[in-house]
Amino acid sequence: MTNPRISPALDEQARAILTGNDRGGYTVPTDGLYPYQWNWDSAFAAWGFATFDLDRAWTELDTLFSAQWADGMVPHIIFHKPDPGYFPGPDVWGTGQSPETSGISQPPVAATMARLIFEMDAEAGRDRLAALYPRMLAWHRWWRDQRCGSGVVAITHPWESGRDNCPDWDIGMANVDGSNVGEYTRRDTGHVDASMRPGKADYDRYIAMVQFGRDCGWDQSEIVANGPFLMADPGITFILLRAHDDLAALGRALGHDVSEVEGWAADLRAAVPSIWNAETRGFDARDLKTGRFSGRIGSAAFLAYLANVESPELDARMTELWDAVRYGFPSADPASEEFDPRRYWRGPSWPVVNALMAIGLTDRGRHAAAERLRRETAELIEAHGFFEYFDPIDGTPCGGDAFTWTAAIWLTWAGAAGDAKGGA
Ligand code: GLC
Numbered sequence: 001m002t003n004p005r006i007s008p009a010l011d012e013q014a015r016a017i018l019t020g021n022d023r024g025g026y027t028v029p030t031d032g033l034y035p036y037q038w039n040w041d042s043a044f045a046a047w048g049f050a051t052f053d054l055d056r057a058w059t060e061l062d063t064l065f066s067a068q069w070a071d072g073m074v075p076h077i078i079f080h081k082p083d084p085g086y087f088p089g090p091d092v093w094g095t096g097q098s099p100e101t102s103g104i105s106q107p108p109v110a111a112t113m114a115r116l117i118f119e120m121d122a123e124a125g126r127d128r129l130a131a132l133y134p135r136m137l138a139w140h141r142w143w144r145d146q147r148c149g150s151g152v153v154a155i156t157h158p159w160e161s162g163r164d165n166c167p168d169w170d171i172g173m174a175n176v177d178g179s180n181v182g183e184y185t186r187r188d189t190g191h192v193d194a195s196m197r198p199g200k201a202d203y204d205r206y207i208a209m210v211q212f213g214r215d216c217g218w219d220q221s222e223i224v225a226n227g228p229f230l231m232a233d234p235g236i237t238f239i240l241l242r243a244h245d246d247l248a249a250l251g252r253a254l255g256h257d258v259s260e261v262e263g264w265a266a267d268l269r270a271a272v273p274s275i276w277n278a279e280t281r282g283f284d285a286r287d288l289k290t291g292r293f294s295g296r297i298g299s300a301a302f303l304a305y306l307a308n309v310e311s312p313e314l315d316a317r318m319t320e321l322w323d324a325v326r327y328g329f330p331s332a333d334p335a336s337e338e339f340d341p342r343r344y345w346r347g348p349s350w351p352v353v354n355a356l357m358a359i360g361l362t363d364r365g366r367h368a369a370a371e372r373l374r375r376e377t378a379e380l381i382e383a384h385g386f387f388e389y390f391d392p393i394d395g396t397p398c399g400g401d402a403f404t405w406t407a408a409i410w411l412t413w414a415g416a417a418g419d420a421k422g423g424a
Contacts, residue, residue, distance in 0.1 A: 004417045006378060011415060017386055017407035018048050022056075026063040026080065030388065030400035033191040035083040039064060039076045039106035040162055041405050043113040044352055048408025050117040057117050058128035061110060065135040067101050071220070072142030074110070074135075075101035076159060087187040088207065094214040103210070103218040104160040107239045108143060109356070111136050111247040116412075118250060130254055136247055137261070143240055144264050146220045150288055151271030153236040156223045157209045161233045164206075165198040166331055166345035167296040167338040168285035169231060175289065176228040178204025181211060196342050196398050232286040234275050235300030239356070241268050241307035272309055282317050297321070298332045298345075299353050305360030318369075325392035328354045328376045334392075341391045342398050349392035351377050355409040378414045381406065 005011055021027045026037040027045040034041075042064045050057035067078040079090040079100040090100035114132060118125045147154050155161050158169040181204050188197050198206075209229055216222045224230060244265035251258035277284035282297035283304055302318050304310065324334035325341075328349030332339050340346040354377045361370040380390045380397070386406040388399030 006415050006417055007382065010382065010410060014048070014386065014407035014410045014415070015052055017402045018045060018404060018411075020402065021045075021404045023080065025059055026078070027060060027404050029405065030403045032085060033188060033400045035086050037064065037067075037078040037080060039074060039078075040109050043110040044355075044405040044408045047113045047116055048404070048411045050120050051411040054117070054121055054124055058125065058132070061114060061117075061132055062128075064110065065132060065139075067097070067099055068135055068139065069097065069101075071146070072138035073105050073146070073220070074108075074139045074142075076104050076106035077102040085187055085190075087185060088210055092184075092207070092210060092214075095218050102159075103213045104155075104157045105139075105143075105147075106160060107162045107236050108139060108243050109239055111140070111243040111250065112239075112359075115246040115250055118253070122253070126254075129250060133247075133250060133254055133256070137251075140240070140244060140247055140261065140264065143236075144267075146224065147236075148264075148268065148271075149224065150232060150274075152232045152234075152268065152275050153240055154224065154230050154288055155233045155236065156213075156220075156227050156230060157206070158229070159206065161235055161300075163235060163298070163300060163331065163345040165202055165343070166298050166300075167333075167336065168233070168294045168298060168300065169229075170296070170338070171292060171294050172229050172231040172285075172287045172289075173202065173205050175287075176205040176208055178206075178208045181207040192399055196344060198344060230288045231294075232275055232288055233300070234283040234285060235303055237268065237272065237275065238283075238300070238303035238307040238309065241265060241272070241309075242303075242360075244268065245308075269307075269309075272304075272307075281313055283314075296333065296336065296338070299329050299350070299357065302329065302357055303353075303360065305364050305366070306356055307360070308364070310364055325349070326376070327380050327390060327392050327395045328373060329357055330392045331389075341393050342396065344389070344399070347392065348389040348398055349377075349380070350389045351381065351409050351414065352405045355413045358413065374414055374417075377409075381410055381414060386410065 029038050029041040046057045046060035068074050093102050095103045118129050158164050212227050244261055248258040248261040275283050277293045280297050283301040285294040331345045332347045354373050358370040358373045384397035386403050387397035388403045
């Protein structure tokens with residue numbers, strides 16, 4: 001179904017960004033700042049490609065899964081070609097994989113994106129999906145086996161959440177010793193303004209966690225049991241719950257028995273109440289080493305809608321956070337003292353998270369809220385272009401420009417008036 005497009009000129013620019021960031025079978029998030037293949041960025045890129053090149057869309061996912069580890073993990077970065085402009089590179093991670101990769105994962109949106117792509121043309125996509133399905137299944141099993149020991153999804157590094165420096169992780173980060181990581185040179189602050197990036201103390205801790213993983217040979221059980229950081233992530237919990245359902249739907253379409261996936265989804269759903277914090281009235285991250293809640297509510301809490309989880313309290317909280325800003329959903333609570341409208345995941349509005357939230361809201365029949373989110377996100381892109389993220393109060397564009405996933409969600413969702421699922 002074709003939706004009315006807001007601006008053919010912006011459509012053209014968005015397609016040019018996707019093809020311009022294409023490095024041959026995979027897409028970089030943006031030139032310079034992020035010169036490799038990133039896991040969830042790539043899944044969104046695939047969705048964007050699907051609006052004009054279905055074959056290329058499936059290839060993006062194939063390339064992502066071609067770096068899958070033997071244990072099923074799909075890594076968060078794949079270092080296809082060396083690039084000295086990025087830190088920490090493959091030598092720091094030291095995973096010994098081929099192609100070289102990082103040693104953690106990232107939000108498993110691939111099955112959800114694969115379903116959206118498959119539904120655009122099921123006949124053409126059937127063989128591609130059939131080849132991908134066992135790999136997605138193995139990845140979901142990895143999440144279940146390696147990250148769901150406490151019920152909901154745990155992360156072993158803030159970067160695994162995709163929301164690198166959000167306030168959710170502050171209490172877990174406080175227990176990580178970053179004082180012995182040695183000298184290193186960051187590359188991110190050479191590409192974008194340092195005031196928009198995580199600070200040095202945070203970065204030392206990020207590197208300490210990478211060094212722990214490398215020193216134990218990326219033994220995931222050891223990292224979970226004795227690593228410096230382990231926190232329950234509401235964001236990945238809801239994303240995985242949704243993705244389990246989407247994977248099961250894809251499996252059914254292929255004629256497979258999906259009872260195993262349905263069982264994972266049921267178990268995960270049953271564990272969701274353990275991250276409801278009555279004090280902050282929201283789904284909250286939890287330090288699994290101490291059991292303490294982070295006490296911070298951000299955009300991830302509202303990915304609940306994506307996983308068919310809703311309640312009047314959640315609706316009320318959504319309105320509180322959202323009405324405090326002007327453009328899209330804030331990544332951190334504007335009423336909290338940590339809120340910083342331009343610092344990465346500590347306040348800014350991220351088009352890609354807005355898109356996920358809108359898919360959930362639409363599926364729950366909240367069309368007015370979904371349309372508001374789409375309109376506010378579209379306004380940002382129309383006024384400033386395809387930036388990585390934006391100040392949710394005054395709309396200032398931040399981070400990298402010509403960003404792949406921002407272009408992708410324009411083509412699939414933000415630029416298509418009147419339907420939060422978009423599609424060409
Ligand atoms: C940052 C973001 C992460 C994203 C990556 C590439 O690390 O926090 O979510 O995947 O950049 O865009």
